[in-house]
Amino acid sequence: MDLLKNVLINDVLNARCADPFGCLGLHQEDNKKGLSLTVWRPGATAISVLEINNETLIGKMTQVTKEGLFHLHLPKQKDYFHYRLKVAYGDKIFTIVDPYQFSxxxxxxxxxxxxxxxxxxxxxxxxxxxxxxxxxxxxxxxxxxxxxxxxxxxxxxxxxxxxxxxxxxxxxxxxxxxxxxxxxxxxxxxxxxxxxxxxxxxxxxxxxxxxxxxxxxxxxTCFDHKHQWQDSAWTERPIEDLYEKPMSIYELHLGSWRRKADNEPLSYLELIDELVPYVTTMGYTHVELLPITEYPFDGSWGYQPVGLYAVTSRFGSPEEFKALVDALHQAKISVIMDWVPAHFPADSHGLANFDGSKQYEYPDPKKGWHPEWNSLIYDFGKEHVVNYLISNAVYWLEEFHIDGLRVDAVASMLYLDYSREEGEWVPNQDGGNHNYEAIAFLRRLNETVYLNHPRCFTVAEESTAFPGVSKPTYMEGLGFGFKWNMGWMNDSLEYIKKDPVHRKYHQGELTFSMVYAYDEQFVLPLSHDEVVHGKGSMIEKMPGDPWQKFANLRVFTAYMYFHPGKKLNFMGNEFAQGREWSHERSLDWHLLDIDYHQGQQTLSKELNQLYKSETALQLDHSGLGFEWISYDDSANSILAFVRKAKNSPEHGIAITNFTPVPQDHYRIGVPESGRYQVVFNSDEGKYQGSDYLHYEGLSSDHIYTAEAVESHGKTHSIEVKVPPLSALFLKWLG
CATH class of the missing domain: 2.60.40.10 (Immunoglobulins)
Structure with a gap:
């Protein structure tokens, strides 16, 4: 055995060999007279070499070291061949196929x-x-x-x-x-x-x-692939313009949506039986799952992933998760998953310092360490990192039939100074704070998704005014399909928390969103982030006595559905979950035994149905779908606006009253003469409202006929009864 092989053998024995095929397996003897076989089986006491496909003995090996190195000289053998090994560990014998015959x-x-x-x-x-x-x-x-x-x-x-x-x-x-x-x-x-x-x-x-x-x-190792997809009607459906279709998203954390009596979460298979019919009955069009890629710490909710290609094993196997996605598709529910390329934790079993060097993270902590989350940041300048992440996105779309990726914390990727003080970040080549590498990565990601999977889409959680987040890359945008409207969320929540007596001073917090409503393709989010960490549940944010709290929540929920933009509600919002959300326990489903909570759930369900049935509410991303009637009646805290269908005279009028004072003779201008029917009223008794219109002698589907009375710059108008803390939607009948 030559010097090089001796060195390699020594490396094998000391678990530091970089070229095992240089010394293990079959090799031609130095004198080119025959072959020799070297086998390393730690702890073995004897090894025999057999034919690959039968028990014919080729030879018994000589033990070279007590640790488990064996050698066999085959002077008459000139051609390489395949073989099996009969390995003895004392009195225990195993037959194996040596991996080092397969270079x-x-x-x-x-x-x-x-x-x-x-x-x-x-x-x-x-x-x-x-x-x-x-x-x-x-x-x-x-x-x-x-x-x-x-x-x-x-x-x-x-x-x-x-x-x-x-x-x-x-x-x-x-x-x-x-x-x-x-x-x-x-x-x-x-x-x-x-x-x-x-x-x-x-x-x-x-x-x-x-x-x-x-x-x-x-x-x-995961090779079972048992699941047989049954969703071809879904995955092969005609490609649609998502911007003109209703999108009502139910955001949920699988581990705490509903739990069993012993507080164990439901499995993927159990969720098929419980979640799918619930979402279908409630009328949601999409579910959005908090990250289901594997993560070590329960308290991160999945936002600190170590294992981007692994479905979390908390709730079952990958094949069982596929079955859940399949069942949702068969129920015509799209599946969005939260995806986290913005950072990764430094857990010792993960990607941090992976091979003793910074292979996945930026080497400089001023770029590679996230001070707010105590986690690492992917080096988007490395081709293998970009390929790793984009391959992962494609993996979920192709192997699990995921419909949409909601990309978490995009702002933290775009800005080099995100959550950093002066001197804690490195400017780009032009001296600015944009991360050009991350921007290039996001564009490539979106181009890959939309080019190869035209039925799928991406959504950015992006909290700044970075331009063109949801504009195509050929228009110098980032190429996302949608962007969360964090401005709308923050302003509207600040407004609704205020006592109604003070709201007249803050009307602009509700109307300002329409100044930029079409700058991006927006989703209106009321997400998990708004009901944790001391922020209180949605119902806890509302002012007033119990009746007013629920009335406020009803009018606010309806306002979101009437406002242009796709809709997203975190689980529990639909029935006014009382406590803050905790990943460690189930939602409080027992609250549905209380009329107020049942009323909010009914309202949420019927708003979903209204959104899906009224095309005038579906043109979310074009100024052609919206027109103000009255945005400046701050004295009464009332908004009135028109929602319009595309290429059609069909339209409806939304009226929201954010005070507990009813208006019996509230006149608004209308776009057309004819009749307007109340098709939604958040104050109805079935929602536990005051049923004010009923007591005023009007039916819940009352019809108003436009009069030739000028108002709000319109030649025709109607005089409407507006209940307290309520939202109305009136459909034009012609």
């Missing part, structure tokens, strides 16, 4: 391009063809760690011994090894030795499709 040249990388790297990295099930009648099945592991001195696969199959299965790299930074007979459901990690010789904590596979919970955080 990396045995396989070509599974076909992929940068948008689906997940098909070639991580743990991939493969078969090594021996001849026309025999294929050896196993798992081909591949991990990118270009700065590592050595990388090994450790797992249940080798006693987590880092010396047992060293991997090899062909110089492209990717370490690979095919291990026969490692199949579905096997736990593993990577043992990486840094270039300076430091042995790093075991790393979870960045491409792992399943990861265990604390304390192991082990990756798990």
């Amino acid at each position: 990396d040249t045995t396989f070509s990388d599974p076909e992929h391009h940068h948008a689906n790297l997940y098909k070639s990295q991580g743990a991939i099930p493969l078969g090594a063809p021996i001849d026309s009648s025999l294929t050896i099945n196993g798992t081909r592991f591949a991990v990118y760690a270009p700065a590592a001195r050595s990388v090994s696969v450790v797992g249940d199959f080798n006693g987590w011994d880092g010396s047992a299965h060293p991997m090899s790299s062909s110089g492209d930074g990717i370490w690979r090894l095919f291990i026969p007979d490692v199949n579905h459901g096997v736990r593993y990690k990577y043992e990486i030795r840094a270039n300076n010789g430091e042995l790093l904590p075991h790393r979870t596979d960045p491409y792992a499709q399943r990861i265990e919970q604390f304390p192991s955080f082990a990756s798990v």
